[in-house]
Amino acid sequence: MELRGHRVPMAFSLLVWFALWEVVGRLELVSLLPPFTEVLAAFPEVVSSSTFAEAAWITLQAFLIGMALSLVIGIGVGILMGASRAIGSLMGMWVNIFESSPLTAVVPALMALLGFGLPTMIVTVFLFSVWVIALDTQVGVERVSSSLLEMGRSFGASKRVLYSQIVLRAALPELLAGIRLGLIRGLKGVVIGQLLIAVLGVGYLFELYSRNFLMPQFWALLIILFAFAFIASETVAHFERKVSFYASSR
Amino acid sequence: MTDGAGIASESGGGVAAADGPEPAVRVVDLTKEFPGGVRALGGVTFDVPKGELVSIIGPSGCGKTTTLKIIAGLIEATSGRVEVDGAPVTTPGPDRAFVFQDFALMPWATVLRNAAFGLELRGVPRREREDAARAYVDKVGLSGFEDAYPHQLSGGMRQRVGLARALAVDADILLMDEPFASVDEQIRRKFQEDLLELLSGEGKTVIFVTHSIEEAVYVSDQIVILTRGPSRVSNVIRPGVDRSGGSDGIRRSQAYLDWVEQIWHELQGYLDQ
Numbered sequence A: 001m002e003l004r005g006h007r008v009p010m011a012f013s014l015l016v017w018f019a020l021w022e023v024v025g026r027l028e029l030v031s032l033l034p035p036f037t038e039v040l041a042a043f044p045e046v047v048s049s050s051t052f053a054e055a056a057w058i059t060l061q062a063f064l065i066g067m068a069l070s071l072v073i074g075i076g077v078g079i080l081m082g083a084s085r086a087i088g089s090l091m092g093m094w095v096n097i098f099e100s101s102p103l104t105a106v107v108p109a110l111m112a113l114l115g116f117g118l119p120t121m122i123v124t125v126f127l128f129s130v131w132v133i134a135l136d137t138q139v140g141v142e143r144v145s146s147s148l149l150e151m152g153r154s155f156g157a158s159k160r161v162l163y164s165q166i167v168l169r170a171a172l173p174e175l176l177a178g179i180r181l182g183l184i185r186g187l188k189g190v191v192i193g194q195l196l197i198a199v200l201g202v203g204y205l206f207e208l209y210s211r212n213f214l215m216p217q218f219w220a221l222l223i224i225l226f227a228f229a230f231i232a233s234e235t236v237a238h239f240e241r242k243v244s245f246y247a248s249s250r
Numbered sequence B: 001m002t003d004g005a006g007i008a009s010e011s012g013g014g015v016a017a018a019d020g021p022e023p024a025v026r027v028v029d030l031t032k033e034f035p036g037g038v039r040a041l042g043g044v045t046f047d048v049p050k051g052e053l054v055s056i057i058g059p060s061g062c063g064k065t066t067t068l069k070i071i072a073g074l075i076e077a078t079s080g081r082v083e084v085d086g087a088p089v090t091t092p093g094p095d096r097a098f099v100f101q102d103f104a105l106m107p108w109a110t111v112l113r114n115a116a117f118g119l120e121l122r123g124v125p126r127r128e129r130e131d132a133a134r135a136y137v138d139k140v141g142l143s144g145f146e147d148a149y150p151h152q153l154s155g156g157m158r159q160r161v162g163l164a165r166a167l168a169v170d171a172d173i174l175l176m177d178e179p180f181a182s183v184d185e186q187i188r189r190k191f192q193e194d195l196l197e198l199l200s201g202e203g204k205t206v207i208f209v210t211h212s213i214e215e216a217v218y219v220s221d222q223i224v225i226l227t228r229g230p231s232r233v234s235n236v237i238r239p240g241v242d243r244s245g246g247s248d249g250i251r252r253s254q255a256y257l258d259w260v261e262q263i264w265h266e267l268q269g270y271l272d273q
Helices: A010-026 A036-048 A050-083 A085-100 A103-114 A118-143 A146-154 A159-170 A172-197 A201-211 A215-246 B005-009 B064-072 B111-121 B126-139 B155-168 B185-199 B213-219 B246-252 B254-271
Strands: B025-034 B038-048 B053-057 B079-084 B096-099 B173-177 B205-209 B222-226 B233-237
Touching: A010 A036, A036 A050, A036 A215, A050 A085, A050 A118, A050 A159, A050 A172, A050 A201, A085 A118, A103 A118, A103 A172, A118 A159, A118 A172, A146 A159, A146 B096, A159 A172, A172 A201, A172 A215, A201 A215, B025 B064, B038 B064, B038 B079, B038 B222, B038 B233, B053 B064, B053 B213, B064 B096, B064 B173, B064 B205, B096 B155, B111 B126, B111 B155, B126 B155, B155 B173, B155 B185, B185 B213, B185 B246, B213 B246, B213 B254, B222 B254, B233 B254, B246 B254
Parallel strands: B053 B205, B053 B222, B096 B173, B173 B205
Antiparallel strands: B025 B038, B025 B079, B222 B233
8 A cells, every 4th residue: 555655554554444443433323333442452351251262162173174175075076177078067057056156045954954063064164165166176277288288198197196296286376266265255154154053153152242232342253253264365375476476377 | 510410421312211220200191080070180101210300390280299299199199000119109108208389397396396307207216317307407508597497487498498308308209399489589590509419419319390491401300291181291301401511501501491492382382272
């Protein structure tokens, strides 16, 4: 960001927004929006509560297990779809439908099927994140230049080596973009799932805080989630930037 | 440059293929039909004598690259066969190394790793393959760039890496698919000279696809002219240009100019089709 020719750090923009928030909060226009300083003050209380530790732990578990499944299955299916035109067109339509469908509607059915516990959350994370990973992997694999494949074959690479050393590596820019989007969707999935279940994890905490009008706590929890999502996606984006130089020169 | 001595002795520049020892590569009646019924090759036959540089030339879309890739074992022929040292081949093998038109370098790997990649795929230990690759990186004139990445190099330098990779695996046969097509003209000339120098004394058999008549006459012991649709061999020429006068001598020699002219006339006939 630049202001009158001076570079202004990103943090400055945050400060401006927080200041604005503080002012609006102090005007007491909406009861949902306490002043920012009150939200800040609620942080220690939220973070140190035992319910938070419990909620964070179960949320993290659901998120990590669901994401692991998504990565393995999404990347696997994406490779198959990219490598074989037949599989690509056979599954492409379905993957696209699921990618763009409001999967939130499926969660209640999952609850009926899998109960109100971890399995439902894991499946929700998986269902939210797997499609975009598969689609981006497919695009990445399709974009691997045919001469790079021929190069591998001409020097005697086996199918396994060809895929692990050349195809996956060359598809990395798209693959990482898919993983980054998948992470964000998975995080949405875990929160939405818990909100619907309403007796578990951060979803339960959100319910608890909003039902009791504990708005500072509510916002503090939201900011923690935002920060987590931001850090997770920035971590992947960091690796994306590292490989972006060859996205154009494959 | 003295590697032309062997050819110069076969004076006359006859049209027939050389008869002599067993050819390194024998291409017999190759046909290729692509899905959809496009006939690319309609019975291509020629021999490649051991230790010689044979170029394949013809109008664009005449199946030069298809022929080369069938020899490499990268595409399957519909019928016909390719023999290397008398044995039929249908898959890639360690006896052949390929140089790609678009270089086919791994953008995430350094020059050294790219040059060593053929050996890496063959399971050669790291130390050994890097030593071999370093020697060839040096030979193609890229010493000092071992740790650079392909995107930091010019097109000509990238193709030198491709050449180093092909030379490092020490295959008897080098298959080059329009290796200088993506390289600009001044660099291409220098590259042609360097190629001849690199190959001299290596005893390699080279099959070289090009669309440049000058390039073909300059580098080749033998030129196979393909016609279009579906492709057949229309003529095999042994230019026998005297190479004792260095690169300038060659490009000014009457034999060189005459052959360029004759091949141009021959190809012209197909351009109108």
